[in-house]
Amino acid sequence: MVTNRTKTIDIAKDFSSVPAGRHLSDGDYSGEFFRESLLRPALKEFEKVEVILDDTAGFGSSFLEEAFGGLVREGLSKDFLRSHLVLTGVSPAGKRYKARIQHYISDAEEPDL
Amino acid sequence: MASVWDGTLAAVIGGVSGALAGIGATTWTNKTNRTATRLEKRIDDIESATLLLRVEALAYWASPAGPDDSVAALKVIGLWEALVSRVDMLTGLENQVGDLFQVNNHVDALYELITGSDFQAKERQADSDKVARIRTECTALCTDLHASRRMVNRWRHFWKRRKAN
Numbered sequence: 597m598v599t600n601r602t603k604t605i606d607i608a609k610d611f612s613s614v615p616a617g618r619h620l621s622d623g624d625y626s627g628e629f630f631r632e633s634l635l636r637p638a639l640k641e642f643e644k645v646e647v648i649l650d651d652t653a654g655f656g657s658s659f660l661e662e663a664f665g666g667l668v669r670e671g672l673s674k675d676f677l678r679s680h681l682v683l684t685g686v687s688p689a690g691k692r693y694k695a696r697i698q699h700y701i702s703d704a705e706e707p708d709l
Numbered sequence: 710m711a712s713v714w715d716g717t718l719a720a721v722i723g724g725v726s727g728a729l730a731g732i733g734a735t736t737w738t739n740k741t742n743r744t745a746t747r748l749e750k751r752i753d754d755i756e757s758a759t760l761l762l763r764v765e766a767l768a769y770w771a772s773p774a775g776p777d778d779s780v781a782a783l784k785v786i787g788l789w790e791a792l793v794s795r796v797d798m799l800t801g802l803e804n805q806v807g808d809l810f811q812v813n814n815h816v817d818a819l820y821e822l823i824t825g826s827d828f829q830a831k832e833r834q835a836d837s838d839k840v841a842r843i844r845t846e847c848t849a850l851c852t853d854l855h856a857s858r859r860m861v862n863r864w865r866h867f868w869k870r871r872k873a874n
Contacts, residue, residue, distance in 0.1 A: 616779060617829040623779075654786035656824035688797035689790040696820065 601643040605634055608651040618658040627662030631670075635663060639672065639680055649685040649693045657696065664697045668704035677701055745865035748805055751798050752858050755812075756851055758792040763847040766823045770840050774833040782829045789820055799857070805864055806857040815850035822846060 607615060611634060612625035619628050638645045649655070664681075668674060678701075685694040765785050796816055799806050822843050827833040 614783070616782065617831075618827075619830070621832075622830045653783055654790050656782065656786060656828040657821050658825055658828040658830070661825070688794045692793050692817075692820075696817070 602646060603638045603642040604646045604648065605638060606648040610634065614653045615655060615659050618662040627659040628666065631663045631666050636667065644680055644682055646682040646684055649683060650687050650690045654689065655693055660693060660697055661700045665700035665704035668701060668706055671707055673706065674701055741865060745861050748802065748861045749858060752854055755795045756854055758795050759847050759850050762788040762792055763843065766843050767840055770836050770843065773835050774831060785823060789823065792816060805861060807860040811853045812850060815846055815853065819846050
């Protein structure tokens with residue numbers, strides 16, 4: 597769903613219900629591919645991006661760390677992500693994934709400029 | 710004559726009050742027992758989920774990536790999610806089962822250990838160090854669950870003792 601200012605990415609519907617792996621070489625629906633094909637472009641174009649984490653077959657930490665921690669390593673600041681990225685997880689696992697992603701973002705090292 | 714009636718009345722009131730108190734205490738104890746049994750069952754379920762996860766995660770990391778790797782990985786994630794759901798069922802019951810902070814820390818640590826690094830990678834190698842750490846983390850989680858189990862039992866026996874007294 598897209599409004600002028602917000603884009604919602606439902607991973608299960610818009611990407612894959614079985615996201616897996618860290619790098620492009622790990623498969624068709626890796627964290628790196630998600631970040632580069634959907635997440636980063638959306639963050640550049642829209643004021644807010646909501647990512648829905650429910651209804652997939654689950655995420656490995658390798659996928660989530662690469663997709664979200666990778667944003668920081670690729671140059672998006674943690675403050676920018678705190679104000680532009682909205683994570684939604686309703687199920688117990690979804691809530692847990694949300695907390696892990698916040699942890700990956702705050703733990704990721706920002707590149708030296 | 711009046712004092713005889715007063716005494717009889719007092720005895721009747723005393724008897725009825727005692728009976729009511731007894732019924733109340735029994736009802737409360739039974740309710741406490743039922744709650745304790747339910748909580749113990751939930752703790753058992755968490756322990757079972759941990760053991761299932763342990764078996765699959767150890768098998769996954771004891772061997773390198775193979776043709777069934779993606780299925781095995783999904784199974785591991787599903788078992789971790791099942792563990793999360795079961796731990797979540799104790800949330801809000803900390804008065805009876807104790808602080809779940811450590812249990813939750815172990816659940817997160819297991820997630821990082823099991824599904825981190827080369828998880829789901831095409832060239833994943835077996836990792837004996839990871840196997841040992843998963844084993845240790847699962848044991849630590851079950852040890853912390855014993856603390857919750859002890860607390861439930863202490864709480865149950867407190868009411869049993871009160872009833873016996």
